[in-house]
Amino acid sequence: MRGAGAPHPRTSEPENPVLVVGDLVVEHRNRSTGEVFRAVDHVSLSIAPGASVAVVGESGSGKTTLAMAATGLGARGTGDIRLLGHSLSTIGRRELRRLRPEVQVVFQDPHGSLDPRQSVRSGLRELRALQPRRTSWIEDAELLGRVRLAPEILDRYPHQLSGGQAQRVCIARALLMRPRLIVADEPTSGLDVSVQADVLALLQEIRASTGAALLMISHDLAVVRSLCAEVHVMYRGQVVEAGPCEQVFVAPVHEYTRELLAAMPGARWRSRR
Amino acid sequence: MSELLTVSGLTVTARLAADDLRLLDAVDLELRAGQIIGVVGESGSGKTTLARAVVGLLERNVRVDQGAITLAGQTVVAPGVDRTDRIRGSAVGMVFQDASRSLNPLMKVRTQLAEVLRRHVRDITRAEVERRSVEVLAQMRITDPTRVLDSYPHQLSGGLRQRAAIGLAVVTRPALVIADECTTALDVTTQTKVVELFRTLVDELGIGLLFVTHDLMLASDLCDRIAVMSRGRVVEHGDADQVLEQPQQEYTRRLLAAIPSWS
Ligand SMILES: Nc1ncnc2c1ncn2[C@@H]1O[C@H](COP(=O)(O)OP(=O)(O)O)[C@@H](O)[C@H]1O
Ligand SMILES: Nc1ncnc2c1ncn2[C@@H]1O[C@H](COP(=O)(O)OP(=O)(O)O)[C@@H](O)[C@H]1O
Ligand SMILES: [Mg+2]
Ligand SMILES: [Mg+2]
Numbered sequence: 103m104r105g106a107g108a109p110h111p112r113t114s115e116p117e118n119p120v121l122v123v124g125d126l127v128v129e130h131r132n133r134s135t136g137e138v139f140r141a142v143d144h145v146s147l148s149i150a151p152g153a154s155v156a157v158v159g160e161s162g163s164g165k166t167t168l169a170m171a172a173t174g175l176g177a178r179g180t181g182d183i184r185l186l187g188h189s190l191s192t193i194g195r196r197e198l199r200r201l202r203p204e205v206q207v208v209f210q211d212p213h214g215s216l217d218p219r220q221s222v223r224s225g226l227r228e229l230r231a232l233q234p235r236r237t238s239w240i241e242d243a244e245l246l247g248r249v250r251l252a253p254e255i256l257d258r259y260p261h262q263l264s265g266g267q268a269q270r271v272c273i274a275r276a277l278l279m280r281p282r283l284i285v286a287d288e289p290t291s292g293l294d295v296s297v298q299a300d301v302l303a304l305l306q307e308i309r310a311s312t313g314a315a316l317l318m319i320s321h322d323l324a325v326v327r328s329l330c331a332e333v334h335v336m337y338r339g340q341v342v343e344a345g346p347c348e349q350v351f352v353a354p355v356h357e358y359t360r361e362l363l364a365a366m367p368g369a370r371w372r373s374r375r
Numbered sequence: 376m377s378e379l380l381t382v383s384g385l386t387v388t389a390r391l392a393a394d395d396l397r398l399l400d401a402v403d404l405e406l407r408a409g410q411i412i413g414v415v416g417e418s419g420s421g422k423t424t425l426a427r428a429v430v431g432l433l434e435r436n437v438r439v440d441q442g443a444i445t446l447a448g449q450t451v452v453a454p455g456v457d458r459t460d461r462i463r464g465s466a467v468g469m470v471f472q473d474a475s476r477s478l479n480p481l482m483k484v485r486t487q488l489a490e491v492l493r494r495h496v497r498d499i500t501r502a503e504v505e506r507r508s509v510e511v512l513a514q515m516r517i518t519d520p521t522r523v524l525d526s527y528p529h530q531l532s533g534g535l536r537q538r539a540a541i542g543l544a545v546v547t548r549p550a551l552v553i554a555d556e557c558t559t560a561l562d563v564t565t566q567t568k569v570v571e572l573f574r575t576l577v578d579e580l581g582i583g584l585l586f587v588t589h590d591l592m593l594a595s596d597l598c599d600r601i602a603v604m605s606r607g608r609v610v611e612h613g614d615a616d617q618v619l620e621q622p623q624q625e626y627t628r629r630l631l632a633a634i635p636s637w638s
Contacts, residue, residue, distance in 0.1 A: 160562035294417040294589065299633040321563065328635035365567040368592030371619050372637055 118187055120283045120315045121149040121172060128164075128171045128179030141167040142179060143339035149315050151282065156318040156326040156347070158362070159336030165319045168336070169285050172317075173205050174198060186282060203233055206276035210288035212268035216260040222246075222271055223256040229278055237278050249274040249304055266297035270304065277308055284309070287319040302329055323366055327351055335359050377448065379583040380406040380429070380551055384442035385452075387428055387607075391436070398424045398437065400607045406600070408550065411577055411584040413594030413615065416604030417630075422587045425604070426555045428452060429585065430467055431459025447550060465495040468544030470537070472556035477540035478528045484512075484539050485524035488546055495547045511546040512539070514579075516572060534565035538572065545576060552576075555587040570597050591630055595619050603627050 128142040141164040149155045157165050170176025172183055174190050183190040186201055193201070209215050217225060223242060230237045243253040249270040260268055269289060276284055286305060290298035306329055309316050320326050326333055327347050334344040335356065343356040354360045387399035399421050406412045414422050427433050429444055431452065444452035446466060451458045463469075471477050479487055488508040492499055499507075512520035515538040528536050537557060544552055554573070558566040574597060577584050588594050594601055595615060602612040603626065611624045622628045 160564065295591070295630065296417065296633040299635070302635070322635075324635040324637050327637060361564055365563040366592075366637075367563070367566070367570075367590060367596055368634070368637070369596060371592060371595040374616070374620060 117150070119148045119150050119184070120153075120186055121147075121317070122182070122184040123147050123168070123172050124182035124184075126168065126171060126179055126181035126183065128167050128177050130167070130177065140339055142171065144181075145334075145336075145339075145341050147334055147341070147344070149283065149317060152309070152313045152315050153332065154309060154316045154318065154330040156320060156330035156333045157336055157341075158320055158323060158326050158333060160321055160362075163336040164339040165321075165336055166287055169207070169287055169317060169319050173207065173283075173285055174201075175207065203236055203279040204281050205283045205285065206279055206281040208269070208272050208276055208284065208286040208289045210291050212265060212272045213260050213263075215272050216268060218260050221257055221259055222263075225271075226256075226275065226278065229275060233279065236280060239280065240278065245274050245278055248277060248308075250300070264297075265293050266301065269293065269297075269301055273301070273304060273308065277312070280312065281314050283315045283317065285317045285319070288321070289318075290325065291321070298325070305329065323351065323362060324368075335362070377407075378405045378445075379408045379410075379447060380404070380585065381445045382425070382429070382442070383445075385425070385428065385439065385444060386441040387424060387433065387437060388440050389434075389437045398607055399428065401442065402604075402607075402609050404602055404609065404612065406551070406583045406585060408583050409577060409581045410600065411573070411586055411598045412600040412602060413598035414585060414587045414602050414604060415589065415591050415594045415630075418589060420604040421607040422589075422604055423555055424607075426469075426553050426585065426587050429459075429551075429553055430463050430469055431457050432463075432469075464491060464549075465547050466550050468547065468549040468552045470540050470544045470552065470554040470557040472559050474528060474533070474536040474540045474560075477543060477557075478536065480528050483525060483527055484531075484543075487543055488524070491543060491546055507546060511542045514545075514576070515539070515542045516568075517542075532565075533561055534568065537561060537565075537569055541569070541572065541576075545580070545582070548580070549582065551583045551585065553585045553587070556589065558593070559588070559590075566593070573597065591619075592634060603630065 124146050126142055126145045130139045130141050145168055157168060159165050171179050174185060186204055188201060226242055242256055246253055246255055251270050290301050318326060318330050330347060333347050333350050334341045337358045343350055343359045350359060354363060382402055382404040385399050385402040389396045389398050402425060414425060416422055439452055439454050441454060443450050446462055450456060451462055485508060489504045492504050492507060508524060509520045512523055517523050517538055523539055531539060558569050573584060586598060598615045601615045601618040602609045605626050611618055611622060611627045622631060
C-alpha cells in the first residue's frame with residue numbers, strides 16, 4: 103500500500119486514525135561509547151481524528167523519542183507508523199514534506215522554538231511564504247486573537263515575551279497551519295500554574311474548534327486528566343498501561359501507575375475538598 | 376513558645392542601572408523548631424530572594440533597606456548588619472534546586488562532608504568525621520553510604536544526589552534548613568521520597584525547615600505553615616490547612632483555582 107494512494111489526505115475516510123504506531127522500537131546509540139539504549143520498546147498506539155491522547159511517564163521514559171519518531175521528526179526506529187494515512191517507511195520525501203504542516207509540534211521551551219532575530223510578525227510572514235495557500239485563511243491579528251494575544255505582540259521579539267506569551271505564539275504558529283494532529287511535548291512544564299491553566303484551556307479550545315487531534319506528552323497526571331480522554335503510561339520505554347483516563351486513573355492496574363498516582367503532590371488538599 | 380526564625384518587615388532592594396527595584400516589601404515570617412514553613416508563589420515573586428536573605432547570600436547589587444531577620448533571638452540581618460557568616464553552614468544549612476549548587480562537582484561526597492565537618496566542628500577527629508558522614512547518609516535513607524561517600528556527584532542518580540546534598544546541609548546539625556526548589560528537578564516519585572525524608576528529619580531532629588517551592592500542592596502535603604508570596608510581599612501567611620481550605624486573599628484563591636482539577 104505505497105502511500106495508501108491518497109495524495110489528498112483530507113479526502114481519506116474520516117474515521118481513519120490520524121496516527122497509528124505499531125510495535126515501534128527506537129534505539130539511541132551513544133556516539134562516544136557506541137552503547138545502544140532502547141528508548142522506545144515495542145510501543146503501539148492509535149489516535150483517532152479529533153481525539154485527545156496523552157503519554158505520561160517520568161523523565162527518560164521515552165516520551166519525546168516516541169513522539170518524534172511517530173511524527174517522522176526524530177530517530178525513526180523499526181515498526182509501522184502510519185501518519186495521516188501514509189506509512190512513514192514507504193513515504194517519499196516530497197510527500198512527507200507535504201504532510202508536515204498537518205502535524206504541528208509545540209515544545210516545552212517556547213523561547214527555544216522561536217527565532218530570536220525575528221519579530222512575531224516576520225516569523226508568521228515566513229510561515230505564510232512557505233505555505234501560501236494553506237495559511238491564507240486568517241489574518242495575523244485575528245490569529246493572535248485566537249490565542250488571546252493582543253495585536254501589539256506582532257511587533258515584539260521573543261525576548262520581549264513572557265513564557266506564557268511565547269507559548270501562545272508557538273500555538274498560534276501551529277494553528278496557522280490548520281493541523282490535523284497537534285503534538286504538545288510538555289507544553290506547560292516551565293510555566294507558572296496560572297499561565298499553565300490558560301495554555302491548557304487554549305489547547306482544549308483549539309482542539310474543539312478545529313477538530314485537530316492532540317497527542318499530549320506530560321509527566322503531570324493532573325494536566326493529562328484535565329485535557330485528555332485517553333492515556334498511555336510509559337515506563338522505561340514501554341507502555342505499561344493504557345486506556346481511558348477515567349479508568350487508568352481511577353482503577354490503575356499496573357504497579358507503576360499506582361506508584362505515579364501515589365506520588366502525585368496534593369493528596370492532602372484533595373482529600374479535604 | 377519562642378520562634379527559631381523571625382523575619383520582620385524585611386524590605387530588600389536591588390540597584391539597577393536605571394533605578395531601584397524592590398524585591399521584598401515588608402516581609403514578615405515566623406518559624407519554630409520542628410516546623411516546616413512552605414514559601415510558595417509564582418516565579419519572580421521573591422521566594423529565592425527571601426531564602427538568600429536569610430543566609431546572607433544576596434547578590435552584590437541587592438541590599439536590605441528595612442526590617443530584620445533573627446535566628447534564635449539573635450539579629451543576623453538588618454540594614455547595614457550581616458552576621459550570617461557565623462551561622463551559614465553551621466546553624467543554618469542550605470539545599471538548592473540544582474544539586475550542583477549544593478555539591479561541588481569536582482569533589483567526592485566524602486571529601487565534601489569532611490570539609491564541612493572540619494570547618495564547623497572544632498577538633499573533630501578523623502574517626503568522628505567518618506562516623507558522622509556515614510551516619511548522616513544513613514539518616515538520608517541511603518542504603519549504601521560507603522558507595523555514595525566514594526562517588527562524585529555526577530556518578531549518582533538525581534534523587535541520590537539530592538539526598539547527599541541534604542545530608543551535607545544537615546551534617547553539622549543546624550537548627551534551620553533552607554531548601555529552595557530542591558525537588559523541582561526531580562521526578563515525582565523521587566520528589567515524594569525526598570519530601571518524606573524532610574518530614575522525618577524535621578520530626579526526628581527538631582530542626583526548622585523553610586521550604587521554598589512554586590508547587591502549592593507539594594507544600595500542602597509537607598508543610599505545617601504556608602506563606603504565599605506575590606510581587607515581593609507575603610500576601611497570606613498561616614496554618615497550612617487554613618490557607619488551603621479558607622484562603623483569605625483573592626490571590627491565593629486564584630492560585631488554587633488554577634490547579635488542574637482531579638476528578
Ligand atoms: N539523541 C539521543 N542520543 C542518545 N540517547 C538519547 C537521545 N535522546 C534520548 N536519549 C535517551 O533515551 C531515553 C528516553 O529519552 P526521552 O525520549 O527524551 O524521554 P522523556 O521524553 O520521557 O524524558 C533517555 O534515557 C535519554 O537519555
Ligand atoms: N540581583 C538582582 N538584581 C535585579 N533583580 C533581581 C535580582 N535578583 C532577583 N531579581 C528580581 O527579583 C524578582 C524576584 O526574584 P526571585 O526572588 O528569584 O523570585 P522567585 O524565586 O520567586 O522566582 C524577579 O523579578 C527577579 O528578576
Ligand atoms: Mg521529553
Ligand atoms: Mg526561585
